[in-house]
Amino acid sequence: MPHNSHFHRRHLILNIINHLGPISRTELINITDYRPATVTEIIKELLDEQLIAETGNYSAGPGRKRTLLEINKAHLCAIGLSFTSNFVIIILSQFDGTILKQDKLPYSPDASKEFLIEQITAHVRTLTKEFADKQLLGVGIGEPTHDPTNYQSGHSLHINYAHFNDWVHLGLKPRLEAETGLRVETYSPVTLPVMAEQRFGVAKGAQNFICIELSNGVGSSICCNGLAVAGASGVAGELGHMVIDYGSPTPKLCYCGKPGCAENSTSYPALVSELEAALGRGIFSSLTSHLDENGHITVSAIRKALDENDRMCMYYVKEVSTRLGVVIANAINLLNPELIVLNGFMLQLGDYFLNQLETAIRENVLSVAGDFEIRISESLATILPLGAVAEICNSYLRSDDFKWIYQLQRNGDEQ
Numbered sequence: 001m002p003h004n005s006h007f008h009r010r011h012l013i014l015n016i017i018n019h020l021g022p023i024s025r026t027e028l029i030n031i032t033d034y035r036p037a038t039v040t041e042i043i044k045e046l047l048d049e050q051l052i053a054e055t056g057n058y059s060a061g062p063g064r065k066r067t068l069l070e071i072n073k074a075h076l077c078a079i080g081l082s083f084t085s086n087f088v089i090i091i092l093s094q095f096d097g098t099i100l101k102q103d104k105l106p107y108s109p110d111a112s113k114e115f116l117i118e119q120i121t122a123h124v125r126t127l128t129k130e131f132a133d134k135q136l137l138g139v140g141i142g143e144p145t146h147d148p149t150n151y152q153s154g155h156s157l158h159i160n161y162a163h164f165n166d167w168v169h170l171g172l173k174p175r176l177e178a179e180t181g182l183r184v185e186t187y188s189p190v191t192l193p194v195m196a197e198q199r200f201g202v203a204k205g206a207q208n209f210i211c212i213e214l215s216n217g218v219g220s221s222i223c224c225n226g227l228a229v230a231g232a233s234g235v236a237g238e239l240g241h242m243v244i245d246y247g248s249p250t251p252k253l254c255y256c257g258k259p260g261c262a263e264n265s266t267s268y269p270a271l272v273s274e275l276e277a278a279l280g281r282g283i284f285s286s287l288t289s290h291l292d293e294n295g296h297i298t299v300s301a302i303r304k305a306l307d308e309n310d311r312m313c314m315y316y317v318k319e320v321s322t323r324l325g326v327v328i329a330n331a332i333n334l335l336n337p338e339l340i341v342l343n344g345f346m347l348q349l350g351d352y353f354l355n356q357l358e359t360a361i362r363e364n365v366l367s368v369a370g371d372f373e374i375r376i377s378e379s380l381a382t383i384l385p386l387g388a389v390a391e392i393c394n395s396y397l398r399s400d401d402f403k404w405i406y407q408l409q410r411n412g413d414e415q
């Protein structure tokens with residue numbers, strides 16, 4: 001990339017339009033202090049390349065009406081992908097996080113790495129052809145990580161921890177680059193939820209926040225002073241493996257090999273096993289009338305029983321959410337966030353669960369760290385690939401060099 005003054009000015013204007021747009025030409029001239037002819041020339045260039053667009057709106061105020069400019073979010077796109085234990089999620093998203101295409105590529109637990117590389121590359125190639133009229137900024141890959149369901153199902157470990165098994169870096173990334181000509185980046189999946197929420201989701205503008213996933217495991221993604229925290233080996237935020245049952249005479253062994261991990265008593269499977277044990281002891285509960293056709297407890301069955309004020313479900317959901325609240329409060333005491341974003345299918349348990357959880361969190365945080373909000377994520381199933389798209393968009397704008405733009409205030413009323 002050229003690093004001359006024209007390139008710098010052009011990039012600065014693009015960044016200002018991205019952060020403060022829709023914005024008028026006059027505002028751009030005022031903020032940058034560049035000559036009007038320079039700004040006009042750069043804007044024409046950016047419009048010709050479809051990197052920015054005119055909004056069709058005009059700035060308010062006295063004087064001549066001025067067309068406003070914004071990033072061409074419908075034209076600039078990126079591809080994001082991430083792995084679960086039995087499928088790859090691939091999305092193609094606009095610059096504003098609008099997902100234009102979302103696919104799942106299923107694979108069997110014993111599929112080879114070569115098969116996965118082949119399948120993913122072919123799919124990405126098809127996407128680039130289908131969206132040939134867009135400008136694709138790159139492909140972001142959320143690295144495979146451990147998934148509790150892998151251990152529970154005896155899943156082959158090749159999909160776990162890309163750091164120890166680097167077929168994604170050495171196999172998939174170069175293959176995708178060679179076949180598509182696109183920029184391809186890999187990211188630790190622990191950073192992706194905060195990147196997605198900060199750029200597209202409920203944490204826009206937040207600098208210190210934690211995303212917490214409540215599902216088969218309990219995990220977190222941390223943003224500290226505006227930066228996502230990956231940790232020394234890319235596994236920061238393992239809330240579920242904090243030991244909270246230390247010294248118990250009968251600690252449960254976690255799949256990670258340690259006794260007393262939080263996940264053992266706070267995750268969805270932990271809740272289900274407590275409910276099953278209670279039903280097995282013959283405790284009365286309306287849950288029995290909501291089981292699925294195979295006689296299994298489901299999230300919606302628990303939700304229905306809670307909605308009927310079923311005592312047994314209320315008791316165990318409160319137990320689990322109280323322990324979960326302690327774990328989350330510990331994270332809050334450690335990091336002092338302004339915001340907690342909750343994610344994961346356990347949220348489908350509904351208001352009773354959420355209220356108990358919030359009470360337990362607030363009861364256990366240090367009062368000086370108590371000024372934080374709790375929000376629910378809006379991008380549940382696509383949070384990881386969306387985070388990878390966010391990272392590609394950020395690196396396109398070299399946001400680290402232009403971070404100070406966040407501090408700028410528009411003075412549009414004067415225009």
Ligand SMILES: [Zn+2]
Nearest residue numbers: 241254256261
């Ligand atoms: Zn563990």
